[in-house]
Amino acid sequence: MTAIPLEHVLIFASILFSIGFIGVIVRKNTLFMLMSLEVMLNSVGVAFIGAGSAWQQADGQVMFILILTLAAAEVAVGLALLIQMHQRFQSLNIDKLNKMRG
Amino acid sequence: MINSYSFFESPILALLPFYPLLSFLLLITFAKRLSWSQASFLSIGAIGLSALSSAVMVYQLQDQDFQIITVTLWSWFSVGNAQVNVSFYLDALSSVMMMVVSGVGLLIHIYAAAYMKTDENFSRFMAYMNLFIVAMLILVLADNLVLLYLGWEGVGLCSFLLIGFWYQEKANVLAARKAFIVTRIGDTAMAIGLFMLFSALGVLNIVDVNQMAQNSWQVGNESAYWIALLLLGGAVGKSAQLPLQTWLPDAMAGPTPVSALIHAATMVTAGVYLIARMNGLFLLAPEVMQYVAWLGAFTLLLAGVAALVQTDIKRVLAYSTMSQIGYMMLALGAGAWSAGVFHLMTHAFFKALLFLTAGSVILALHHQQNLFKMGGLSKRFPIETGLFFIGLICLVALPGTSGFFSKEAIIAELWSSPTAGAGLWWCAIIGALLTSIYSCRLFFLAFLGQNREEMHKNDSVGDELSRLRLPLIFLAVLSLFGGLISLDLSSVFIANTSIIEHSKEPSWLHPVAITTPFIGIVFSWFYFKQYRRNTGKPIVESQTAFVKFCRNGLGFDTLYYSCLVRPYCWLAKVNRLDIIDQIIMLNAWYITLWHDALSALQNGKLRWYAAALGLGVVCLAGVLIGGNS
Numbered sequence: 001m002t003a004i005p006l007e008h009v010l011i012f013a014s015i016l017f018s019i020g021f022i023g024v025i026v027r028k029n030t031l032f033m034l035m036s037l038e039v040m041l042n043s044v045g046v047a048f049i050g051a052g053s054a055w056q057q058a059d060g061q062v063m064f065i066l067i068l069t070l071a072a073a074e075v076a077v078g079l080a081l082l083i084q085m086h087q088r089f090q091s092l093n094i095d096k097l098n099k100m101r102g
Numbered sequence: 103m104i105n106s107y108s109f110f111e112s113p114i115l116a117l118l119p120f121y122p123l124l125s126f127l128l129l130i131t132f133a134k135r136l137s138w139s140q141a142s143f144l145s146i147g148a149i150g151l152s153a154l155s156s157a158v159m160v161y162q163l164q165d166q167d168f169q170i171i172t173v174t175l176w177s178w179f180s181v182g183n184a185q186v187n188v189s190f191y192l193d194a195l196s197s198v199m200m201m202v203v204s205g206v207g208l209l210i211h212i213y214a215a216a217y218m219k220t221d222e223n224f225s226r227f228m229a230y231m232n233l234f235i236v237a238m239l240i241l242v243l244a245d246n247l248v249l250l251y252l253g254w255e256g257v258g259l260c261s262f263l264l265i266g267f268w269y270q271e272k273a274n275v276l277a278a279r280k281a282f283i284v285t286r287i288g289d290t291a292m293a294i295g296l297f298m299l300f301s302a303l304g305v306l307n308i309v310d311v312n313q314m315a316q317n318s319w320q321v322g323n324e325s326a327y328w329i330a331l332l333l334l335g336g337a338v339g340k341s342a343q344l345p346l347q348t349w350l351p352d353a354m355a356g357p358t359p360v361s362a363l364i365h366a367a368t369m370v371t372a373g374v375y376l377i378a379r380m381n382g383l384f385l386l387a388p389e390v391m392q393y394v395a396w397l398g399a400f401t402l403l404l405a406g407v408a409a410l411v412q413t414d415i416k417r418v419l420a421y422s423t424m425s426q427i428g429y430m431m432l433a434l435g436a437g438a439w440s441a442g443v444f445h446l447m448t449h450a451f452f453k454a455l456l457f458l459t460a461g462s463v464i465l466a467l468h469h470q471q472n473l474f475k476m477g478g479l480s481k482r483f484p485i486e487t488g489l490f491f492i493g494l495i496c497l498v499a500l501p502g503t504s505g506f507f508s509k510e511a512i513i514a515e516l517w518s519s520p521t522a523g524a525g526l527w528w529c530a531i532i533g534a535l536l537t538s539i540y541s542c543r544l545f546f547l548a549f550l551g552q553n554r555e556e557m558h559k560n561d562s563v564g565d566e567l568s569r570l571r572l573p574l575i576f577l578a579v580l581s582l583f584g585g586l587i588s589l590d591l592s593s594v595f596i597a598n599t600s601i602i603e604h605s606k607e608p609s610w611l612h613p614v615a616i617t618t619p620f621i622g623i624v625f626s627w628f629y630f631k632q633y634r635r636n637t638g639k640p641i642v643e644s645q646t647a648f649v650k651f652c653r654n655g656l657g658f659d660t661l662y663y664s665c666l667v668r669p670y671c672w673l674a675k676v677n678r679l680d681i682i683d684q685i686i687m688l689n690a691w692y693i694t695l696w697h698d699a700l701s702a703l704q705n706g707k708l709r710w711y712a713a714a715l716g717l718g719v720v721c722l723a724g725v726l727i728g729g730n731s
Contacts, residue, residue, distance in 0.1 A: 025713045033709075098706025 009050025016043030030085065030092045034078045041071045114162075115190055116173045118155045118200075119239035121148040122232040129229035136225050142215035145228035149211045149235055153204040160197050169194055169593055172245055184305050191245030191308065195594040198443060199242040199375055202450045206367045207235050209573035213458050214359035216569045217465065227267060231363065234260035238368050242375065246306045247296050250376070254292070254340070257369045258285050264364060265356040277352040284349040288339015292376075295332030298325065299383075312382025319386050326386040333380060334390055334397075341373030341427045343401045348658050350424055351408075354416040358461030361416060366423045366457050367450035374430045374446050378439050381595050385437075391521040395435025399529035402428030404656055406536030410543065411652045413643060414471045415460050418544050421655075422497065423453055425533060429512055432530060436522035438515035439595040445508035451584045452496035452505055455577040459490040462570050463548070470555065473544065474641050478553040486567065487549050489574050494545055496581045498538045498619045507585030509534065513615045517607050527611070531618050538622025543630050551636030 020043060023036025045064045052060020082092065089096055125148035129141060136144070163169055174189035192200070211231060218227050237256025244250035266278030300306055302325045303314050319326050337343075342350035353365050364370070377384060377394065384391055402425040409421035426449045433442030463479060463486055464471055480487040496505035513534070516527040627634070633641065643649075651657055703714075 021712075021716055025709050025716070028709070094708050097708065 006050055006054040010047060013043045013047035028093050028095055030082055030094045038071060041067055112173045114155045115159050115171060115192060116175055118152055119236050121151040122235045126229050126232040129225045133225045138219055138224055141225045141228050145232050146211050146215060148232060149208045153208045156200045156204040159192060160201060163197055186246055186248050186306060188249060189245045190243040193594055194591050195378060196242050198447055198589060202447055203238045203242060203368050206450050206454050207363060209576050210359050210363045210454060213570055213573040217359055217461060230260055230263045234364060241372055245308060247308060248306055261364050261369055264360040265353050267356055274355040277355040281349040281353045284346050285339045288336045288346050291332045292336025295329050299329050308379060315383045315386055321386050323386055326383060327390060330384050330387040330390040334394060337373030337376045341370050342424050343397050343431055347401060347424055348655060351417050351420045351655060354420050358457060362454045362457035366453040370427055371446045374442060377434045378443055381439055388521055391435050395432050395522050395526055398428040398431025398435055399526050402533040403529060406533050408652055408655050409540040411649050413473055415473050416471055419456055419460060433512040436516050436519035438512055440591040441511035441515055443591060444589055445512055448504035448508040448584045451577055452493045452581040455581050456493035458574055459486050462486050462567055466567055473547040474643055475555045476548040477551045477636055480549040489578050492578045492581055494541045498541050500619060504581055504585035510615060517611055534618045535622045538619040539626050542623055542626035546630050546633040550634045552638035554638055554640055
């Protein structure tokens, strides 16, 4: 079994992170922003797994499980907010939520 | 050794100015809740108590060794080594002023209560009058110049409040403002004089100042000159002398009792009192004494000329007041201190009488003040005519009246005085001539001839007038016989009268001085024949440019308006945005700039925040990597 070099893993994770980040910035739809956030979280997970296998440590995988849990909780809260938002504004456009200017 | 008492040892003097203060507080607090009788009882009662205390104090003063009583109430504050106390100092000079203020004040209060009965703000009026008496008594009794200044400003404030008492008329408010601002110019000079005095001598107590000035300065000392000049500035403003005289004729906008009390009998003579009080200092500056004399002489001539052509009865009296205060100043400048103060007292009597009688007449004529629309009043109001006549003969100084004694006393001192002289003597004589001419013109126009206005039928003014009469009769008696009151002020003034040599005077001085008023009367008897013999036809007042010029106070108002008021208003208009303010506003502008920039960041757009966060992380990472490599 050929080990994948750490550099490749990190480059892949960075590309994934950038895609997710750009998604967060450019999408107006809150649902897609949440999905982009998931992508970003997963890119971090990939980086942890890569690092864990490079140094033969279990910590990376422990962290990945932690991130997975976090992502699940985040999605739960995020989707609940999304439903509330849809009920109040009949829209998922995040730019409409700027009334408090902060 | 001066007898000094504390509050408990001489409560009469200590409490003297505070009865009216209490009454003022009550009146201003309860205002319209008080009925006419309650309000007038309070105010007149308070002044009555003060007058009674004054009489008791004057009586007690005779028993004192040095005829001085001082009372220390409490310590006000201390500056450096000088202690400024709230304490009263009663000697012959201040007792004269105290008697005039509380005595004439009482009579005028009694008159005012009847005169202002129908006014809806009666309580407020009496409250201000009481406050005025408080301030005036403090001014007169103060033993140091700071307390005197407190009273000085207090009377200025009350003058402002009372001139503008009927504040719904614009003219009254403007007159009040003018009086306040013009006197403020003099007061500023006086304050600077006091500061200089304190820095030069380190004391503010009046007795100490006079003594230390005499001991430590030579005659002609420069600081004595400047201090005396600045104090003169204050006196000139308050006493309506040249060049700050323009406020007094306009001040007649106030109710007539106010004109009598403040602008004839008491407040306007405060300047005379100040100079007499500080005589020790003024004697060290003979030049300033000369200025005082010349200012007085110019004012008395100018005011006499202006009084000749006035059409408003109260303005005639106002100019006459100015001219009589000019006499007092002339006397002070000549070093005839006692004569000046004596004239102050008699003038308070007869000018209050004249103003109050004029007030009765004005009230009876339904606020008609124009002399050319009066006429024939002697038939309608014989008693008022008699009273007014008494006032006028005192003003003209016919032999035997109080005005005669005081005015002759002044004129007699002028010729040989080192700081006056023959020129000023002639000024005083011409002034006396002018006085008798304008007095005759006033009397002929208002009281002789036939009525020139339609009479109101069914007038019930007779009743009203009789209520006003009692204080007038008292004042008339005082005016006639006030000259017999002998004032012994020799203990107060540092004697320099010994220098005056009367032996070198020409013998014709006295006869000329005594006959001058008669010449004026004879002249007016013929010159104003048409006023005297008028048959009810309207008299056309002369409208030539010169008469108009004189009527407006010889152009001083116009001069000040174009030289001072207009440039000032122009400057204010140009500098509306205030250049200095703009420099300070630069700070505000800079801060606003940052505020705008930073608040633009807080736009509430989540995606921008996320982008900024990302950018921040990239920058941070860049710095870290750059720093490590």
